[in-house]
Amino acid sequence: MQVTSSVRKPLITGGKTVHDVTEDICRQVEGKPSKSWLLAFGAAATAFVIGFVAVAYTLWEGIGMWGLNKTVGWAWDITNFVWWVGIGHAGTLISAVLLLFRQKWRMAINRAAEAMTIFAVICAAMFPVLHMGRPWLGAYWALPLPNTFGSLWVNFNSPLLWDVFAISTYFSVSLVFWYLGLVPDFATIRDRATGIRKTIYGALSLGWDGAARTWGRYESVSLILAGLATPLVLSVHTIVSFDFATSVIPGWHTTIFPPYFVAGAIFSGFAMVLTLMLVTRKVFKLEDYITIEHIELMNIVIIVTGSIVGIAYITEFFISWYSGVPAEQYAFFNRMQGPYWWAYWSMMTCNVISPQLFWSKKIRTNIAATFIISIVVNIGMWFERFVIIVTSLHRDYLPSSWAMFYPTLTDMGIYLFTFGLFFTAFLLFAKFFPVINMAEVKSIVKSSSEKKAA
């Protein structure tokens, strides 16, 4: 028998029974799509199509269509890449790290957060692939293939190559983790369905029958996958930060990058989970499963990671002064006072100041405030990457080559494309897959559900 302290607030409200969980979650999958869903899907698909024009244009004309120049060779592409990978951190963190810490509140949000992870990583991957210019000629050069494809082996000393391994491993392991969690829930839908739906969900459920022997193995697989995924989550953004930290560009060449990037990634990932979950719970009427308690706990993670990010900014700034290296000092002076001062101060306001509002219990339990701050945080995190990348590059060692970066319509179109891709995929997931892990939530109904009023 599971014992939960009476001090803990219930994780499921409304006196739900195990059967209610099945009904509430399956209802979205089985019913016709609602008007608000169709509207949202239409908007996302439109963004996808419009953005695709920019993608096609880039592939046709080449990356000369982007705003890059000789001085700023990396800008929106890598900013968006790092931003999306960062967002993709929350899903596996919630399901793996919180599983190891036995945090039961993860159960209501892990499924959607993992889906978000997978879609965000797909969006991120668009940028390096498009940056190859003609990816059909060269995408496989990133893989360790024999020299008949080229002349040499890949360079295992390069962080860019480590990134290929890190992100593809992260993507595939997260996908497996997510799918494995879906299997018992697909079986639930299968046993309620008839006709073609029964066949499709039956195939997806891999013939799951709920036997104790299978559940036992399933539990040990989940635990070990969580154990494997935990260092994996931390490694991904660490390796992404190596792309910068191992270079010799002032503003990039710092050892603080790995922890600072990981904290920032968790920060933006949780913000995106909140943005999505606040909408999902409203549209699908899941207020009894994703409660104010859940929102508050996620907001606490945002204060913690937001403060780590704030301390990292200040440390980085202090070290650049303390180092006594003029180029390093100038890089940071230029961030604050140079032509991109507005980006720097937007980053500081959105990332360092706005999450501190969550110290107030009133704000962190307020849905509207949480929704706004969650979006503000992600705007801030986008500016963080823009500041790190563009302001470090645009004024390099040689003043005669100083330049500015201005995005083109194609840059903006590709960013829009990834938004369209992300929301289209998420909406399809939310409609056709169970958005809450039913099997896991059912296992805590007895211990953590609000008792029905007598």
Place this chain on the structure above:
Amino acid sequence: MSDSRNFVLGVFDDEDVLLKAVRTVRGAGVKIDEVYSPFPVHGLDEELGYKRSRLPIAAFMFGALGTSLALTMQYWMLGVDWPMIIGGKDFTPLPDFVPVTFELTVLLAAFGMVGTFLVSSDLKPWKNPKMLDLRITDDKHVMAIDLGKNKSIDAKTINSVLRNSGAIEVNDKEVED
């Protein structure tokens, strides 16, 4: 050989009652074929006397395979097949090989273990399981007792043992093999 099996199914709606019932039923000398649940019940496999899963060992073996493959690949490619001077470093600097080695270890451990799990539990898209009760994937736990394997005890006794241990329903089910 008959090609159908006769089951007595004890239906439970509470996981703690189920756990106690498994102990009572096994104590009465009845062999339980399997217990089906809508969600994982902690301690159920111990009560049923199942051995601990050896999947962690499989994960470790696959992980070790990943580590050795990754190291062999990198040492062979950059150290043996085509050594290159990159940034004045050694041909085979071990610290630079750590990230790829780590990622391949995790990748092979995860995929190897999940693959082993799917094979050992016989989970595959084209499998059509014979569900003894459709409520198993909803909200009921079902204890299945195969009469063919409990020939020494008559069905009535099994029935009353199940009822006394808290089953809310006891049903008979014939399953074609």
